Amino acid sequence: MILRIPETYGKIREATSELRFDMASDLYTGSLLKTLVAAKPAGLFLELGTGTGLATAWIAAGMDEQSSLVSVENNAILIEVARKYIADSRVTLVLMDAYEWILNYKGPGFDLIFADAMPGKYDLFDETIGILNSGGFYIIDDMLPQPNWPAGHAEKVEHFIRQMEDRDDLLTTKMNWSTGIMIVVKK
Ligand SMILES: C[S@@+](CC[C@H](N)C(=O)[O-])C[C@H]1O[C@@H](n2cnc3c(N)ncnc32)[C@H](O)[C@@H]1O
Numbered sequence: 001m002i003l004r005i006p007e008t009y010g011k012i013r014e015a016t017s018e019l020r021f022d023m024a025s026d027l028y029t030g031s032l033l034k035t036l037v038a039a040k041p042a043g044l045f046l047e048l049g050t051g052t053g054l055a056t057a058w059i060a061a062g063m064d065e066q067s068s069l070v071s072v073e074n075n076a077i078l079i080e081v082a083r084k085y086i087a088d089s090r091v092t093l094v095l096m097d098a099y100e101w102i103l104n105y106k107g108p109g110f111d112l113i114f115a116d117a118m119p120g121k122y123d124l125f126d127e128t129i130g131i132l133n134s135g136g137f138y139i140i141d142d143m144l145p146q147p148n149w150p151a152g153h154a155e156k157v158e159h160f161i162r163q164m165e166d167r168d169d170l171l172t173t174k175m176n177w178s179t180g181i182m183i184v185v186k187k
Pocket residue numbers: 023024025048049050051052053054055056072073074075078096097098099116117118119
């Protein structure tokens with residue numbers, strides 16, 4: 001049973017169903033993100049792939065007043081839902097291609113990155129780890145086989161996991177839970 005679901009979650013969930021957006025993150029992922037960001041007071045957090053803002057709402061719910069979150073999405077219709085329901089001065093919602101955003105980012109490092117789109121996960125992985133602070137969390141979901149995986153994706157996932165596990169600067173835990181979450185920490 002997942003408790004203390006963010007207040008805005010129900011409304012965003014409804015709008016998400018109306019749009020038939022089927023890539024939304026689940027409650028387990030949200031709850032974990034909320035818990036992990038609470039471990040980083042005055043933290044700076046990044047979400048790649050806002051969607052309609054379900055995980056965004058969870059991350060914001062775990063943040064203290066000094067923390068802030070940047071969330072990047074390239075679909076105007078989806079991010080509009082997040083904009084409508086998440087009015088929070090600590091949260092910046094960026095409508096932009098995340099490939100471009102990652103490559104151009106020059107600001108301070110992040111304490112947690114939820115990489116929920118191709119850029120930052122299967123693409124531009126090194127660049128994304130490059131903007132994660134030491135001791136920062138890199139979180140990804142959908143690492144267990146999902147019904148919507150296209151042909152060839154399972155091999156891509158295997159290769160990606162090996163790529164992370166081969167790096168000496170990363171500590172990794174693969175969880176057979178939710179959609180298959182990996183918790184990665186940068187030394
Ligand atoms: C798995 S969904 C995100 C789900 C969301 N984080 C949640 O909690 O429900 C992936 C999102 O990445 C977005 N996306 C895909 N390619 C992108 C890109 N190049 N730049 C920014 N966003 C992208 C998609 O539009 C989609 O909303």
